[in-house]
Amino acid sequence: MNKNALYFPDEDYFVSYVRSLSANMAGEFTLYHLAAFSTQTGGLILVGIDTTESSTLELQSVSIKRITHSSKTLKQAHKIIHFKDSNDSHKATVIGEVKKFYIMDLLTLHKAEQESTPNAYFWISDHTLLKQLITQSIRLGNDQIQFAELQSDNQTTHLVKIENPSYFLVQKALEDFDNNINVYYPIMDDVFIAWGYTHPLEDIWRKSKKPRQQWTFIDSHNQSRKVEPIQWTDIYEFLHFDLEIPDLHSSTLSSTDIEPLTIPLQLITTSNDADPSMWLIQGADLVNLESLLTVIDQDDLASYVVNISEDNNGEKLIFIREKNSKKNSLFIDFSAQSFANFKGFQNLYLPTQLEFQPNVRRDTYRHLFNLKAGENTVLLNKESPRIIKITDAGFRPLSRYVNYIIQQSLETLEAVIENSYFDLSIYTKLAKTGYSDSQPSTVKPLIENKPGNDSQDNANKNKDNKNQEKIRQLFDNTKNKNSNKNQTTESKQQFEIDAERNVIKDPSLEHWQALVRIKQSLRRNQDIENCIIALIWMLPPGKAQEYFLLWHEIVSQVIQDSSGKSDTTAAKALVLSVAHISEEGLSEWLHQSITALKSVEKNLKIKELWLLWHIILHKNHDTREQARLQENIRDAISQGTVDYIEIPEFIRTRIFTDRLIHTSNKDDYDVAIANGNLELFSSAILKFDKKFIRMSAAAIIARIYNREMNRPEPAIEILNKLSKNNPPPTTIDSVDTAKFLVQFIVACPANIQTWVGLYLLHSFPDTTALQNHYKKLLSDCDEPLKNKLGTLNDFLEQREKADNPLALLSEKNRNRYYPKGTIYETGPLAKATAKLRRAALTADKAKIKRALKSVLKNVKLNDDDMQLAQLITELTRLLNFIKMDDDSKPILESFIVFADKVAQTSGSDHLYRVLRQSNLAEGLIQIAHKKKASTALTGALEVLRTIHSELDFIDACSSIISAIECFDLKERATLIQALLEAINHYIKGDPHFNASLQADWLQLSDQIAEACISKDKLSMNLFNHYQQQDEFIILNRILHESIN
Secondary structure, eight states: OOOOEEEESSHHHHHHHHHHHHHHOOSSOOGGGEEEEEOTTSOEEEEEOOOOSOSOOOOSEEEOOOOOOOHHHHTTSSBOOOOOOTTSTTOOEEEOOOOOOOHHHHOOOEEOOOOOOSEEEEEESOHHHHHHHHHHHHHTTOOOEEEEEEEETTEEEEEEEEESOOHHHHHHHHHHSTTTEEEEEESSSSEEEETTEEOTTHHHHHHOOOOOSSEEEEOTTSOEEEEOOOOOEEGGGGEEEEOOOTTSOOEEOOOSSSOOEEEEOEEEEOSSOOOOOEEEEOTTHHHHHHHHHTTSOHHHHTTEEEEEEEOTTSOEEEEEEESSTTOOSSOOOOOSEEEEESTTOTTEEEETTEEEESOOOHHHHHHHTTOOTTEEEEEEOSSSOEEEEEEGGGOEEGGGHHHHHHHHTHHHHHHHHHTOSSOOGGGOOOOOOSSOOOOOOOOOOSSOOOTTOHHHHHHHHHHHHHHHHHHHHHHHHHHHHHHHHHHHHHHHHHHHHHHHHHHHHOOOHHHHHHHHHHHHHHTOHHHHHHHHHHHHHHSOGGGOHHHHHHHHHHHHHHHHHSSSOOHHHHHHHHHHGGGGOOSTTHHHHHHHHHHHHHHTGGGSOHHHHHHHHHHHHHHHOOHHHHHHHHHHHHHHHHTSSOOGGGSOHHHHHHHHHHHSOOTTOTTOHHHHHHHHHHHHHHHHHTTOSOHHHHHHHHHHHHHIIIIISOOHHHHHHHHHHTOTTSOOOSSOSHHHHHHHHHHHHHHSOGGGHHHHHHHHHHHSTTOHHHHHHHHHHHHTSOHHHHHHHHHHHHHHHHHHHOSSHHHHHTHHHHHHHSOOSGGGSOSHHHHHHHHHHHHHHHTOHHHHHHHHHHHHHHOOOOSOHHHHHHHHHHHHHHHHHHTTOGGGHHHHHHHHHHHHHHHTOOOSOHHHHHHHHHHHHHHHHHTTOHHHHHHHHHHHHHHHTTOOOHHHHHHHHHHHHHHHTTSOGGGSHHHHHHHHHHHHHHHHHOOOOOGGGHHHHHHHHHHHHHHHHOOHHHHHHHHHHHHHHHHHHHHHHHHHOOOO
């Protein structure tokens, strides 16, 4: 309905009027609803219309039924044209030349202070600047980069997307490369505005429901570019990393046609040395080692292993390594060059004081150093770095090193024995060392027994027996004392582990106090400092004085123990020395402390920084400095969760050590549970009705046993049960095993022999006969099948490197759950899901909480099964952001009520009923409602039996397995058994299988096998839980504490 019309004598006046409206949004016209038409006299009529279809109209006539007078608006017009109601005979039609105006082109963008945004988009026309931008971002510590190539006017341009970009990076691009780089930020999924500007039509666009087929980029001059929706490529696909190490070839990860971008990775010295887990003994250190071995108990040495080798120059290299990382009963200082695990890899070692910069993704190092299971990679030196590779099999118990020394001097010892006048025959048998296959030598005594001396012999023999008995008693007494000492140390070690776990689950004051006491008894100074900082942070400022004094004592001890003090440690010691400063020296202390602390701020963690400045500002009452600190800390946290480096290293180590299945420890509880779950799966597949599923699942279980659990015997056993005419290998060596595996493949159905062969090849890689058989099978395959096998091979290699293999295995299923397209994005549930996703993009917890509260309060459940499942998926994902916050309890309670309503809701689509129930189970277990989660998952398993579509059944099973992974290992057996029974029920009921889904059935079996042993998801959730608690503690204090 047309309501207003204005007449303008010329076009210039019309344009200036529209621009004035865009500046102050005055008047009754909505900018999006304007159209202009020329009259026969050359003037222009501006008409307000009711439409949301377009900001440009092409009409030859317009009927204006009514004008509402508004003096505030119409005063600016030179002439007001009055029209009466449409029923009146004076109804007017304006007919004249059609004048086409794009209203958006007449508007101007307004400068505005740029708020933080999760993403920035860089439109780059110069390829050389693309390399500069990406290199600069990676050097600044941000590698969350994606790019796309765009073709326009026969020219290639690049669009780069950077998540949470550095302010410095954006400003440099705008100031230095203004002509060749445009920077945009998103206001919608498909509309992007120039950085530092806002557009008058933003709110109107957001309200518009019309889907757009293209993405629009609007620069600061209001010039727009339109492109088709972009398929992004990860930056790591064309990066080339150069380590500049002679023993190591630089590696390119490129899979694109773009010229690779070289990123040099440089070794730098860190301020905080990592905890050592390997030592290199050379030169004078050998003497120290031999002296050390004389005072260390035999049982304590069992925690370490040793490797002895030579370099290319013939120099002897002795490496000592912890047998089980972080589980030693005694910490031994070997006083030699020390190495630590890098980036959490248990088989990659760097000198403790070195690390690589810039910081790149963890998996990059696995690829660059070609890390392999059972092989240790050690980087030596900084000035002339070189790589040493040592297999696990090359290490022997450190206790045998003494035997090795004796073996080295064997000839000298034998010569001494030969020339001795004493009977040394009882000492001539040496223990087997494991370092050499040579037999111990025997020496004939110089004085032989003669006939007739039997009585003397018996007397000597009795005397010898008595002496040996005395020696045995003395040895037993000493051993008991050492055993008691060792038992005490082992007890402390176990107490330490338990105390760390208590702090991770509940970082309360009592748990931290208990942990600091046990750390003190074990003299772990670095850990003690972290514990003290945590305690001070939790105590009111006036009650933490004794811990400040203890902190100073620990830092001073670190300086005394180290050969050279670092600037960071010295600065901490200076600030903490305030208790020993007199009133006369306070001014000088303040000046020195402020200068020292500012110089090392970047090296300090958030808690350290706040507490040290607390000491200084409490003396000089500088409120501006406090405000600066508060703002900097808030900004750092608002960009994401607390960085992992803020969490004490022993906490991180404890979480991820507990994540592993320690197969070397036969008494480990988790190992027993994991073996039990695998045996349950192994028993179940014997009952499967389809041979191709039985055989393929057996190959997958064999891989888990042999590669993950290091148990080849049960791997062979499960294969043997399914090929009874194939005798098992008599010994577990590569030749016999390879023959057995080839026979197993031959016993499989012809259509899966190649699939099974590939899995077994990844399970037993050192079997030549199996490799040759697989190559023959592959040569007989058609091209489509070869491509599928190549994809599976790449996937299996990728899976070896994945932090969470089960998540990788289910990725294909997740991508199929919800179809894409605007047709699926309408309706109240879809709008609620979109609202949650927009909140998640902000990474702002306050906005996420508001969105969750609004959705849980107002959402109305309907019969759209797919959209309900999608909403629950998003709710579960966002709960992980806020579940540890005390203010979030109402949201968690609302989610429980919501879950109860969903449980009472029926649905016609069985796949999405399974998805919503399994996702509900994940959400409930995240907020510690295991009983409700188990009930939800049991409901999903019941619905699973009603699914008939083969692909839907596979995807539904995958969703259930992902939920099962959230439960503890000991709680999974019942759920896994119910799932296996449902699979067997489906197999018996559906005799027809789609040949194209064979790979999906293989991956489903692989997911089940992984769920039997995996603790990855549990550990990551625990780590996120600790991060969020730490973040809450930090924010709560800096917002409410006044230093003065």
